[in-house]
Amino acid sequence: xxxxxxxxxxxxxxxxxxxxxxxxxxxxxxxxxxxxxxxxxxxxxxxxxxxxxxxxxxxxxxxxxxxxxxxxxxxxxxxxxxxxxxxxxxxxxxxxxxxxxxxxxxxxxxxxxxxxxxxxxxxxxxxxxxxxxxxxxxxxxxxxxxxxxxxxxxxxxxxxxxxxxxxxxxxxxxxxxxxxxx
Numbered sequence: 001x002x003x004x005x006x007x008x009x010x011x012x013x014x015x016x017x018x019x020x021x022x023x024x025x026x027x028x029x030x031x032x033x034x035x036x037x038x039x040x041x042x043x044x045x046x047x048x049x050x051x052x053x054x055x056x057x058x059x060x061x062x063x064x065x066x067x068x069x070x071x072x073x074x075x076x077x078x079x080x081x082x083x084x085x086x087x088x089x090x091x092x093x094x095x096x097x098x099x100x101x102x103x104x105x106x107x108x109x110x111x112x113x114x115x116x117x118x119x120x121x122x123x124x125x126x127x128x129x130x131x132x133x134x135x136x137x138x139x140x141x142x143x144x145x146x147x148x149x150x151x152x153x154x155x156x157x158x159x160x161x162x163x164x165x166x167x168x169x170x171x172x173x174x175x176x177x178x179x180x181x182x
Contacts, residue, residue, distance in 0.1 A: 008139035011147040011168055031144055072118055084122040091115040146174040
């Protein structure tokens with residue numbers, strides 16, 4: 001089945017952090033789209049003329065996800081050729097532990113390990129190179145609009161009571177509005 005929307009949509013968003021060197025400048029931001037579920041992924045794969053039905057594909061992916069989680073929980077990085085490697089990393093508590101405390105037998109992994117993260121390293125070699133800069137070349141970039149924060153309660157001084165929404169204006173319309181207001 002043909003891809004219905006092959007574009008990678010970008011919005012422009014103003015940097016409103018007054019302490020930033022980029023304050024007031026506009027930066028690209030990926031348009032937030034709907035997350036594709038496992039069912040959606042399997043349907044998509046089936047539509048690519050797979051010889052397997054959606055139920056078989058879903059079963060294999062479900063089993064794969066469980067096995068990847070199990071292997072990572074044992075400290076094993078898992079590489080999926082053409083995609084990348086899932087790697088377990090450890091986040092320690094802020095202060096760490098001193099050498100003398102370790103020698104005194106005070107080391108306890110449950111106390112000093114704050115979290116175990118699963119990091120993803122994209123495939124980075126040959127035709128399968130999908131590292132950040134190379135992956136950009138596989139995307140058909142298109143700019144949709146300008147994303148702005150709109151304060152619906154400008155009279156409110158308490159930040160906790162303010163109502164702020166996100167508004168996206170198509171780029172051409174935004175440019176026209178900006179030129180008219182100047």
